[in-house]
Amino acid sequence: MSSRTSPISRPITIRRAAARDAKRLTRLVRGSGAYGGKYAAAVAGYRVGPDYIEAHRAFVAVGADEHGGRILGFYSLVLAPPELDLLFVADEAQGRGIGRLLVAHMQAEARAAGLGRVKVVSHLPAEDFYHRVGAVRTGTALANPPAVPWDRSEFEFRIPSA
DSSP, X not given: OOTTTSOOOSOXXXXXXXXXXXXXXXXXXXXXXXXXXXXXXXXXXXXXXXXXXXXXXXXXXXXOOTTSOEEEEEEEEETTTTEEEEEEEOGGGTTSSHHHHHHHHHHHHHHXXXXXXXXXXXXXXXXXXXXXXXXXXXXXXXXXXXXXXXXXXXXXXXXXXX
């Protein structure tokens, strides 16, 4: 079984992101294979700063390894208006259930915050993923050149109360 399709084999911990994670999260965004080629402009100058991490509910998935844990992915939940602003999984960790784990965690956080719905504007290569994890397509976000010169699908997670 290849690493892209193997289930999580080592323990994964999800913890609140800290200011010290900012550079690693920025590298994860800018280095994402999903943003290569024509999509590169969307993340070329993107920065996940300590101020962003402190202002939003940002969480990281950390894998246990000999270096005390490596960030395998992260997400950021904005409460008002409710939106999944960022969700990234490291290229080498994709296909192992980490994205699904992060979405489940986000939904639990949204439920705890009393949210009934969470919007996400999807990058084209991620649309199938959002559909598979239960998001419903609700519309289209129009292009916003020069950084995002293409239309994107809007999805919504419906958060059932506990």
